[in-house]
Structures are given as C-alpha cells and as structure tokens.
Amino acid sequence: MPEAKASDNDGVQIDLISAERMDGLASMEKIRMILDGVRDGKIVILEDGLSPDEESKLIEVTMTEISPDEFNGIEIETYPRSSTSDSGILGRIMGREETSKLTVIGPANQIETLHKDETVISALVSRK
Amino acid sequence: MGLLSGLKDSLQRVTDSLFSEDEQKRIGIYGPPNAGKTTLANRIARDWTGDAIGPESHIPHETRRARRKENVEIERNGKSVSIDIVDTPGVTTKVNYEEFLDYEMEKDDAVRRSREATEGVAEAMHWLREDVDGVIYVLDSTEDPFTQVNTMLIGIIESRDLPVLIFANKIDLDDASTQRIRNAFPQHETVPLSALEGNNMDEVYDKIAEYFG
Secondary structure: OOOOOOOOOOOOOOOOOHHHHHHHHHHHHHHHHHHHHHOOOOOOEOOOOOOOOHHHHHHHHHHHHOOOOOOEEEEEEEOOOOHHHOHHHHHHHHHOOOOOOEEEEEEOOOOEEEEOOOEEEEEEOOOO | HHHHHHHHHHHHHHHHHHHHHOEEEEEEOOOOOOOOOOHHHHHHHHHOOOOOOOOOOOOOOOOOOOOEEEEEEEEEEEEHHHHEEEEOOOOOOEOOOOHHHHHOOOOOHHHHHHHHHHHHHHHHHHHHHOOOEEEEEEEEEOOOOHHHHHHHHHHHHHHHOOOOOEEEEEEOOOOOOHHHHHHHHOOOOOOOOOOOOOOOOOOOHHHHHHHOO
C-alpha cells in the first residue's frame, strides 16, 4: 500500500506508531524515526513509549539538532505518567522496564499542551 | 616474610581504595531552568568552602556548562561528609533564542546563548547517565511541578537507581507550595528551602548527609 504523504501547504500529519513497529527498532533508530517525523512537522504518537534511557537520549539528540529559525526542539507528553518506580523488583532485576505509556511528541513551535491530567492530554496543534 | 607481609599490605591498600565506602560521591544538582540550582550550589559551596560555583541570573540558561566543586565537607552531628557538587544546566526539550530577546539581548547574543544552552542540556543528560552518584532535584515551588520534563527526569533518575532528594526552592515567595511538589512526587523526600535567603538550610544539610554520606 503506498504511504500517504503530507501536503506541503495544509493540514498536520499525525503518525500513530504501534508498539509492534517500535519493538523491532534499536534505541537510536526509534529516536531517529521520532525526530525525522517531528522535524518534518508531524505529530508522532507512540502506542508504547520510550524507556527512561531512550527518553534521556531523545533529549540529548534533540538538543544537538536545535537550530535558530529552523528547529526549536520538541514538546512531549506521556500518559499515564512514567511508572518505573512501580514496575516491581523482579521486573527490574530481569531488565524489564515499564514503558507502557502513550506518548505524544511534536515540534515545539507547533504543539502546545493545553491541559494534562492522569487521563487526558489536550493539545493545540498549529500549522507550520 | 617481610616481603610477603609488605605485598599483603599493598594489596590490602589497593583493595581498600577500590571498594572504600568513603569514596567521594558526585552529587548532581538537576532541575528545570530558573529553579535556583546555581543559587543553591553557591549557597552550599559558600557555607562549607567559602567559594562560589558560578554566576546566578534571572535569565534562563545562565548555567550552560556543568560545573563541579570538589571536596565539599559538610559537618553534621559530629560527623563529616565529603561530596563533589555538580551544578548542571537546566533541562528542557526546547530552546528558542527569541525568548532571550525579551531580556534586551541582541540577536547574535541570543543565538549564541541558545546554542550554548542546547550544548549544556546535552552535557547535563550525559552527566546524569554516566557521572553522578546521587541527585538533588531542585524545583521552583511557585511553579507547577507536573511537567513532562520533571516527570521524565525523575523517571530517568529512578531507572538508574540513584538516590534522590527533591528540594522545593523559593519558599520565601508568597505563592510557594511545598505540598504541591510533595503531591507530584510522593515517592521521594521533599525538603523546603530558600537557597537565596538561606531558609531551612539546617534541614537541607541534615538530609544531604543522610542521603549521600
């Protein structure tokens, strides 16, 4: 099936990425996929979020790509909140981190979080 | 015999130095921009060494390089705790140079500041992953603590099993709320303080000695 392309002029493309798609990727591939999408003006929604280590790398790589008048960085929101401290000692010993959290990532100059609580993320997305 | 006993002593000293509990711990001061991290770092450094760590400012991203103050000896209850303090740039997911233009900065200076700020944030994240043994997480108690950056950073710190203390700074201001910060991160100890005014510093040093000593 051909992949749909965002129009140059109107609309905002939203990519909903399944946990299955992310599972097959290495950490840097995930970060690259997210940032490539966001830098193209897309809103990226991950069914299953990033691990804390990947989040840390996402911040670091985002910082290296910020460029005046071109890319100001990202807005990111997750739901529910990160719960690594609740993931259970056995899971942590086995190296399994609790990352099950819907994550919304977009360009900082286009996405603005209006409201967020335990159950709802409300965001305003503007065109480029 | 003398040779063997000397060899044994040398091995013991090497083993002791490798596994000593007294090894100097590096404590990173983390938090969002303008939470008062450098004001706190300077307060701690001045109280125990007489020197400051770096310049403070109300303009965000004043600290754009991690700065370390070594051998800060904190004395509590007759015991002495020695730590290295690492003051880190405020962490964020976005930097826009136009924000700095509001502080009467020329565009060139604002662009340079934003570039240095982004390098500083990346450096702070690297320190967190590689080079700190404990974290003091500083929050402005007049601001909403339920932000994604705070949530992510606390999650990253927890995933690395680093000891963490949350400092609710700026309690000298009228709209400060320590309770709001306690509610946001109930799994961690929260200590109220004003680094600028020096309020509640006794409890701050007690907790630092307890958590990182």
